[in-house]
Amino acid sequence: MEIIREKTSWGILLKATGNLDVSSRGDLADLPSLKSCEEDVILDIAAVDFMDSSGLGTLVQVIRRFRDSDKHFVLAAPTEPVMQLLRLTSVDQIVPIAGTVEEAVEKVRDESAESGSPE
Numbered sequence: 001m002e003i004i005r006e007k008t009s010w011g012i013l014l015k016a017t018g019n020l021d022v023s024s025r026g027d028l029a030d031l032p033s034l035k036s037c038e039e040d041v042i043l044d045i046a047a048v049d050f051m052d053s054s055g056l057g058t059l060v061q062v063i064r065r066f067r068d069s070d071k072h073f074v075l076a077a078p079t080e081p082v083m084q085l086l087r088l089t090s091v092d093q094i095v096p097i098a099g100t101v102e103e104a105v106e107k108v109r110d111e112s113a114e115s116g117s118p119e
Contacts, residue, residue, distance in 0.1 A: 001027045001048075010108055011040030011071075013101065017047040020055030028055070034062045037069035040112065042104040046077035051085055063095045072096075072111045076104035 001024035006013040012033045020028060028034065033041055043062075051059075066073035074096045078086060086092045096111070098104035 003027060003031065005031075005033060008105075010105060010112075011042070013042050013044060015044045015047070019050040019052075020045075020048055020059070021050060021052040022054040025054050025058040029058045029061065034065070034073075037065050037071050037073075040072040040074075040108045041066070042074045042076050042098075042101060042108060044076045044101050044104075045082060046079065046101075048082055049079065051082050056085060056089060056091065060091060060094075063091070067094075070115065072108050074098055074104040074107050076101045 001016060001018040001020060003017075004015040006015070014031065014033065016028070018024065033039065063073060075086075076098045077100055078097060083092075083097075086097065096104075096107050098107055
């Protein structure tokens with residue numbers, strides 16, 4: 001898995017490519033942006049073709065970290081197979097998911113405005 005990090009005016013955009021599975025879960029789990037929860041983060045998974053239970057477990061750990069912080073985490077543009085897994089496991093009920101990165105940015109901005117966080 002390859003992950004590209006982009007700093008933006010509203011937080012961090014992470015663009016993931018490849019598979020999120022047992023062999024690549026550390027690539028996601030060890031990212032400083034996802035460990036520190038110091039900035040809002042959008043994880044663009046449009047180019048993630050496959051996710052197994054190990055990858056899903058890692059994603060849930062990240063979601064929990066952000067839920068315990070005052071920052072926001074949004075998934076953007078999941079492929080249909082990945083979205084099916086998120087629905088089947090009810091992960092779609094615990095994390096905001098947007099169809100595009102642009103929609104995800106709006107979700108982050110809306111959530112920040114609701115919580116009174118500065119952009």
